[in-house]
Amino acid sequence: MVKIVVPVKQVPEVTEVRMNEETGTLIREGVPSILNPFDEIAVEAAIQLKEKYGGEVTIVTMGPPQAKDALLKALAMGGDKAVHLTDRAFAGADTWATALTLAEYIRKTEFDLVICGKQAIDGDTAQVGPELAELLGVPQICYVRKIEMSEDGKNVTVHRGTDEGYEVVKAKLPVLLTATKGLNEPRLPNIMGIMKAKKKPYEEVNIQTLGTNPERLGLKGSPTQVRKVFAPEKKKGGIKIDAENPAAAAKQLVEFLTKKGAI
Amino acid sequence: MSLIYDRDTCTGCMLCPKACNFGAIMKDGDKVKFDFDKCVLCGSCEEVCPVDAIKIERKKIDPSKIAEYKNVWVFCETTGGRLRSVALELVTKGRELADKLGERLVAVIIGSDITGHAQTLVHHGADEVLVVDAKIFADYTTDAYAIAMTSLIASRKPAVVLYGATSNGRDLAPRIAARLGLGLTADCTGLEIDEKRQLIQTRPAFGGNIMAEIITPSTRPQMATVRPNVFKPKEPDTSRKGKIEKVNMQVSPVQVRTRVLEKVSEVVEGMKAVDEADIIVCSGRGIKDPANLELPRQLAKLLDAAIGGSRPIVDMGWLPPTQQVGQSGRTVCPKLYFALGISGAIQHQIGMASSDTIVAINKDPEAPIFSIADFGIVGDLFTVLPEVIAEVKRVLDSR
Numbered sequence: 001m002v003k004i005v006v007p008v009k010q011v012p013e014v015t016e017v018r019m020n021e022e023t024g025t026l027i028r029e030g031v032p033s034i035l036n037p038f039d040e041i042a043v044e045a046a047i048q049l050k051e052k053y054g055g056e057v058t059i060v061t062m063g064p065p066q067a068k069d070a071l072l073k074a075l076a077m078g079g080d081k082a083v084h085l086t087d088r089a090f091a092g093a094d095t096w097a098t099a100l101t102l103a104e105y106i107r108k109t110e111f112d113l114v115i116c117g118k119q120a121i122d123g124d125t126a127q128v129g130p131e132l133a134e135l136l137g138v139p140q141i142c143y144v145r146k147i148e149m150s151e152d153g154k155n156v157t158v159h160r161g162t163d164e165g166y167e168v169v170k171a172k173l174p175v176l177l178t179a180t181k182g183l184n185e186p187r188l189p190n191i192m193g194i195m196k197a198k199k200k201p202y203e204e205v206n207i208q209t210l211g212t213n214p215e216r217l218g219l220k221g222s223p224t225q226v227r228k229v230f231a232p233e234k235k236k237g238g239i240k241i242d243a244e245n246p247a248a249a250a251k252q253l254v255e256f257l258t259k260k261g262a263i
Numbered sequence: 264m265s266l267i268y269d270r271d272t273c274t275g276c277m278l279c280p281k282a283c284n285f286g287a288i289m290k291d292g293d294k295v296k297f298d299f300d301k302c303v304l305c306g307s308c309e310e311v312c313p314v315d316a317i318k319i320e321r322k323k324i325d326p327s328k329i330a331e332y333k334n335v336w337v338f339c340e341t342t343g344g345r346l347r348s349v350a351l352e353l354v355t356k357g358r359e360l361a362d363k364l365g366e367r368l369v370a371v372i373i374g375s376d377i378t379g380h381a382q383t384l385v386h387h388g389a390d391e392v393l394v395v396d397a398k399i400f401a402d403y404t405t406d407a408y409a410i411a412m413t414s415l416i417a418s419r420k421p422a423v424v425l426y427g428a429t430s431n432g433r434d435l436a437p438r439i440a441a442r443l444g445l446g447l448t449a450d451c452t453g454l455e456i457d458e459k460r461q462l463i464q465t466r467p468a469f470g471g472n473i474m475a476e477i478i479t480p481s482t483r484p485q486m487a488t489v490r491p492n493v494f495k496p497k498e499p500d501t502s503r504k505g506k507i508e509k510v511n512m513q514v515s516p517v518q519v520r521t522r523v524l525e526k527v528s529e530v531v532e533g534m535k536a537v538d539e540a541d542i543i544v545c546s547g548r549g550i551k552d553p554a555n556l557e558l559p560r561q562l563a564k565l566l567d568a569a570i571g572g573s574r575p576i577v578d579m580g581w582l583p584p585t586q587q588v589g590q591s592g593r594t595v596c597p598k599l600y601f602a603l604g605i606s607g608a609i610q611h612q613i614g615m616a617s618s619d620t621i622v623a624i625n626k627d628p629e630a631p632i633f634s635i636a637d638f639g640i641v642g643d644l645f646t647v648l649p650e651v652i653a654e655v656k657r658v659l660d661s662r
Contacts, residue, residue: 012469014472015610017472018472019473026284026285026286026472027286028285028286029286091299091304092265092302092303092304095437096445096447122469124449124468124470125449127433127436127440128437129437130437130438134409134442139406139520139521140405140434140438141521142433143434157524161584163342163429163430163431163538164342164536165526165527165528166527167402167523167526167527168526168527169524170521170522170524171520171521171522172520175521219319220320221322222322222446223482224447224448224477225477225480226305226475227477228310229305229307230473230474230476231472231473231474232471232472232473232474236634236635237634237637238636238639239638239639240628240633240638240639240640241640241641242641243624243643244642246642246647246649246650249642250651250654251650253638254654256638257620257638260637262542262599262619263566263655
């Protein structure tokens with residue numbers, strides 16, 4: 001029996017987010033909201049562990065009302081119950097305030113494992129996982145590509161991705177892992193799963209039920225602030241030639257690179 | 264919600280809907296209304312409002328506490344006893360920030376048998392080096408390193424602490440931030456000091472579609488992880504002098520709750536790491552067969568470049584995952600980037616668009632990679648590339 005908590009985030013499909021070059025604003029109309037892809041890997045990992053060792057998978061998110069869709073997707077994949085931390089008081093949270101909000105809820109539950117996605121694809125910070133681990137007082141192992149649990153269910157041995165390759169790391173439960181690509185291929189929910197998801201336990205938690213001082217949460221509790229957002233300098237294409245004469249094209253290229261001091 | 268809109272004060276000047284990057288402010292009669300599902304509380308509207316009708320409630324600041332924190336610190340990462348190149352990049356950038364503040368630059372180096380690097384850090388610009396050298400730090404572990412860093416930071420009170428945005432840096436920094444209740448900005452590509460002596464941290468978000476300037480007004484130190492290869496290290500000045508302090512740090516094995524059983528290197532012998540290379544020769548689907556990678560290898564060898572691959576190439580096992588460039592692989596910004604047979608999907612561009620010079624060779628004239636390439640050649644890779652290799656060789660030989 002292993003009790004697993006998977007914190008997830010609903011994110012815009014960033015590859016479809018564009019800047020309106022005239023107004024300098026982000027075009028989000030028509031951009032689908034999805035369950036963060038790295039969180040899907042975390043959900044899949046949790047379900048696989050449950051299938052092997054028995055137990056329970058709780059999906060938690062902090063987000064606006066529409067983030068329910070992300071929770072339902074995780075339930076449809078095979079999560080057992082969902083917790084939706086939703087309140088205006090949580091809005092504008094940076095990674096620290098987000099981790100604190102999640103920790104305030106998760107620390108009141110019983111858990112053996114917390115599995116997060118490595119990072120959310122909209123913010124790309126990879127900070128909430130480690131921050132949550134610290135606030136829960138458990139060790140963390142990040143960028144996990146493989147998970148093995150000991151027969152007695154007391155330890156995990158994982159492959160942790162590094163810049164050079166990977167490390168085999170062992171830790172006693174409870175521990176927090178962040179999941180990365182290569183750990184598994186997340187399953188697609190089937191019709192049965194989608195039907196069942198709507199009937200699974202779904203708890204909404206607001207600032208009152210969470211019982212935390214609102215000064216510590218949301219924007220008011222965030223040590224970092226966004227001062228300005230702007231469109232990045234867009235790289236424009238430069239020279240483009242046809243290689244009708246490959247040798248001449250190569251010569252032109254190498255000349256260009258030499259002039260630029262690139263080689 | 265901590266955005267307060269005073270409709271009575273608002274003059275309906277309509278500056279704020281234009282300033283909002285998220286389309287969260289709409290005209291509402293002769294005034295405006297807010298869509299809080301879109302609002303991220305970035306404060307652009309507050310800044311632009313001429314009559315202060317918009318107020319955003321933020322964390323309170325205690326100026327007397329902030330004044331206690333001085334100096335710029337950089338965490339200098341080692342791997343297997345080697346100083347990582349990002350360490351020297353941080354020392355160079357940190358030097359600039361410390362000069363702007365009129366404060367000292369302190370380099371912190373943690374590991375086992377790493378004391379020898381302290382002098383190098385001084386030569387690159389550190390005024391002071393804190394050396395934590397003990398067996399327990401031989402392998403990176405979150406617990407041991409976090410204990411060392413938090414105890415140094417808590418007792419010595421720096422104003423700024425920078426880390427490389429490497430796998431280990433991004434594992435360690437948030438742990439420290441959470442323990443000390445500090446703000447942390449991830450993967451910065453720009454760092455400045457403003458007129459209020461605050462650290463302005465610039466970073467990409469939304470897959471590089473937007474840039475954000477982040478400040479940390481209420482807590483100290485201000486902490487950030489910094490993307491490798493963005494700031495180029497200066498040449499060392501071997502006449503520079505600095506203070507080297509060995510710090511005695513006691514961490515007991517029971518405080519380290521994870522155990523590294525084995526380290527596996529996937530770096531193929533002679534294959535440079537993409538995130539530390541000045542030149543990257545990256546191949547995509549257009550390379551067609553693993554045997555054809557011999558061509559990019561030749562070019563890489565000539566230029567002392569790293570070999571990279573797009574996601575499909577790595578997924579097929581033609582190159583190890585350490586060499587993958589793109590959203591699900593490494594983010595790189597070398598001086599020169601060759602995109603060979605890479606169409607340049609947005610997921611790939613996210614990982615390499617900030618390279619100084621981009622060269623693309625692709626037979627599809629419509630390939631998106633050409634829209635960001637400084638020099639594009641439309642043509643068959645297998646006829647063009649050998650000519651490029653020959654020409655590069657000729658030019659290099661003539662030097």
